[in-house]
Amino acid sequence: MAEASGVVTVEKVRGRSTVTRCFFRYPLKLILPKKVGASQVDAVWIYALSYGGGIVSGDKISCKISIGDQCTASVTTQASTKVYKSVGSKFSEQILEARIGEEAFLALIPDPVTCFSTAKYDQKQSFRIVSSSNLVVVDWITSGRYQSGERWDFTSYKSTNCVYLDNDRPVFIDSSKAEAHTKSNKGRSKENDVCTATPPYYFFWSICKIGNSTRPYCSRSCSFMQYIWPPGNGFSDPCRGNKHRGCVCILANPSFFLGDVSGCSTLLPIWIVNIRNNVICCMCD
Structure with a gap:
């Protein structure tokens, strides 16, 4: 992965899960609130945001997260991940690489992805665990801005989640793809491909x-x-x-x-x- 837009490291400090490194740059912003759950709960909360409330066409966001041994962290968002309309052939892309240590727990529980009309979005998430790691991943998508008349009206959506044991042994690989063909492509409209296929x-x-x-x-x-x-x-x-x-x-x-x-x-x-x-x-x- 090229230079990351964000880097987060969670380690044990005085017996508690603590963020020891946090770096981010445009278009990614990371927030680490101190008071989310009960004080006796040993967990770090990480909120991932984007400037402007969404991902612009051509944006590429990459993030690396490391959860140390016996640490607990939750990564979430404040609202749905909005993917704006594409410009030309440009894609919006998000890449996440996470490592979870021994007896560590990572919960990736974001709000859903919402693709606007003609949006092109590609998401890749990889998780590297050991035999005692714990992982929860929620990956979900809405049909779009339904109240604005957009229902599965995006051009392309792809999401890939991979979990590897001991760095290279694949445990779980899941890939979802939805692509709308325009009239110039096989003579079909977008609605015939995505919207009709998903009712x-x-x-x-x-x-x-x-x-x-x-x-x-x-x-x-x-x-x-x-x-x-x-x-x-x-x-x-x-x-x-x-x-x-x-x-x-x-x-x-x-x-x-x-x-x-x-x-x-x-x-x-x-x-x-x-x-x-x-x-x-x-x-x-």
Whole structure:
């Protein structure tokens, strides 16, 4: 990766997780609030922002994060990541490289990506863990500015998440891509490719949880999905048994408003996999 837009290092200082290095430059801004949770909770919160409230066409944001042994950190945002309209062939790009040490915990829980009309966005996130690391990654996208009449109206969207064990052994690789073909490309409109292919969904989630410390979250998620999944549809609890190292869930929501999710009737699990002995195992269709 070229010179990073941001660098964050979290290490143990006097027995507590502490940011020992923080660097950022335009177009990235990092905020480290001191009072987020209870004082007895040993965790660092990192807020990633962009100047102007979004990512401009041609912007390339890269960030490196290192979580030291037995440290806990959460990386999030203050609002949805807005990707503005593209100019010519320019892409907006975000790259994240994270290393998680022994018995360390990293939670990447940003607000969703919202691509404006004609936006072109490419996101790459890689995580390097050891056998005792703990990781939660939430990667999600909305259909766009729905209230402005934009629904899956972007030109290109791609998101890739890779988790490697001991630097080079792939544990989890997930790549999502949505691309609209214009009339000059195979004679089809954007709506025929993206919008028509994704009804009636307004959100897509990808959730990856790895590590023994994530077990309570895995069990909670699976209990929730067993509740909303219609009986007899082949759902199998990926957290059953005591050997699991985590789980991966792909979810879709046909309602635009997040508040509707609380009703447990609109969230649709597409597939769920289990991680046993650091190997991905598919649990249901």
